[in-house]
Amino acid sequence: MAQYDVYGIGHALVDTQYSVTSDALSAAGVDKGVMTLVDGQRRQQVVDDLAVEPVLSASGGSAANTMITIARFGGTSCYGYQVGDDDWGRFYRQDLSEAGVDSGEDVFLPGTPTGQCLVMVTPDADRSMNTFLGASGSMGPRQVAEETIGNSRFVYLEGYLLTTDEGFAACELALTAAKAQDVAVSLTLSDPFVVGAFQARFDRLIDSGVDLLFCNEDEALALTGKADREQAATALSERVGRAYVTCGSDGALVCSGNELQLVPGHAIKAVDTTGAGDSFAGGTLFGLARDLAPDAAARLGNYAAACVVSAYGPRLQLELSKRTDDILSGNAPVPASS
Numbered sequence: 001m002a003q004y005d006v007y008g009i010g011h012a013l014v015d016t017q018y019s020v021t022s023d024a025l026s027a028a029g030v031d032k033g034v035m036t037l038v039d040g041q042r043r044q045q046v047v048d049d050l051a052v053e054p055v056l057s058a059s060g061g062s063a064a065n066t067m068i069t070i071a072r073f074g075g076t077s078c079y080g081y082q083v084g085d086d087d088w089g090r091f092y093r094q095d096l097s098e099a100g101v102d103s104g105e106d107v108f109l110p111g112t113p114t115g116q117c118l119v120m121v122t123p124d125a126d127r128s129m130n131t132f133l134g135a136s137g138s139m140g141p142r143q144v145a146e147e148t149i150g151n152s153r154f155v156y157l158e159g160y161l162l163t164t165d166e167g168f169a170a171c172e173l174a175l176t177a178a179k180a181q182d183v184a185v186s187l188t189l190s191d192p193f194v195v196g197a198f199q200a201r202f203d204r205l206i207d208s209g210v211d212l213l214f215c216n217e218d219e220a221l222a223l224t225g226k227a228d229r230e231q232a233a234t235a236l237s238e239r240v241g242r243a244y245v246t247c248g249s250d251g252a253l254v255c256s257g258n259e260l261q262l263v264p265g266h267a268i269k270a271v272d273t274t275g276a277g278d279s280f281a282g283g284t285l286f287g288l289a290r291d292l293a294p295d296a297a298a299r300l301g302n303y304a305a306a307c308v309v310s311a312y313g314p315r316l317q318l319e320l321s322k323r324t325d326d327i328l329s330g331n332a333p334v335p336a337s338s
Helices: 022-028 040-050 062-072 087-098 134-138 146-150 159-163 165-180 192-197 199-206 217-224 229-240 276-289 294-309 324-329
Strands: 004-009 013-019 035-037 056-060 077-080 115-121 127-132 152-158 184-188 212-216 242-246 251-256 259-264
Touching: 004 062, 004 146, 004 165, 004 276, 013 087, 022 040, 035 192, 040 115, 040 127, 056 062, 056 087, 062 077, 062 087, 062 152, 062 184, 062 276, 115 134, 134 165, 146 152, 146 165, 152 159, 152 165, 152 276, 159 165, 159 192, 159 199, 165 184, 165 199, 184 199, 184 276, 192 199, 192 217, 199 217, 212 217, 212 229, 212 276, 217 229, 217 242, 229 242, 229 251, 229 259, 242 276, 242 294, 251 294, 259 294, 276 294, 294 324
Parallel strands: 004 077, 004 152, 013 115, 035 127, 152 184, 184 212, 212 242
Antiparallel strands: 013 056, 115 127, 242 251, 251 259
16 A cells, blocks of 8 residues: 655745735836746745735645645645755745655755745736746755655656756656656646746656646647647646646546546635645645546545635645545535635
């Protein structure tokens, strides 16, 4: 029996979240609705320009949010990452542990600060991110635990890693190790800008043996060049076997071969969409690790995503380990927006 449901790798970032107006974003020179890589000086300039106190700070990064969601469902997850050997790095590891996620080895990098992500949420619930990679930019093959991969049901690769040479090498190593040990490989596309800028790397990784693909509509269209989300989902599944395409409040498309199904979402008021796709992937992977059908697993993913967008913050806060049956039967209402 596998020790972990999912072993994930990604950029470890301390998420600092702000509630701002669209005008404030424009004044600070922030591109709305996308992730932008910045250096430490630019990060500080944006903080100074916003001139507001953050709503919260927590251990984050896309794949970390997914690993936390798995733990919230009562699953087991381990995360490979790199942080600085500083106060924020130690905070990150402790915060992750308290969320129920095990850390990989060699996570501390001396002499380089821990990565930070400014998450700026506007009243329309859209999120814009400025990311200073810091130590996470050196996340590479050394942080990939091949033995742990062999003790996992799934490997989860964060698409943001493809923005660095070391991160891409880490993904290739993790995929190779998983294939050698008969472990299923899942990949998230992460961001439409990243897909466009690093499509050759995504293509190479996907064609090397990815089994499951997670993305939203914009990312699916960016990678495939198709005219609509249904065509994009079908094109993706032809390459990977199964694709999950999140469609906001509409739910998620699940496509395996020529079988395409829309799993309905939840009609709620979105407060903050940060982390929605991450939590969808976490809930879905938890379900698949319990041998649920692909559409049933997506129902868990949709519920987790709805819970996340109904409150500020990129991670699932609710403990759902005792609510799985109610979620699957439709008897678990999503908490009201706060």
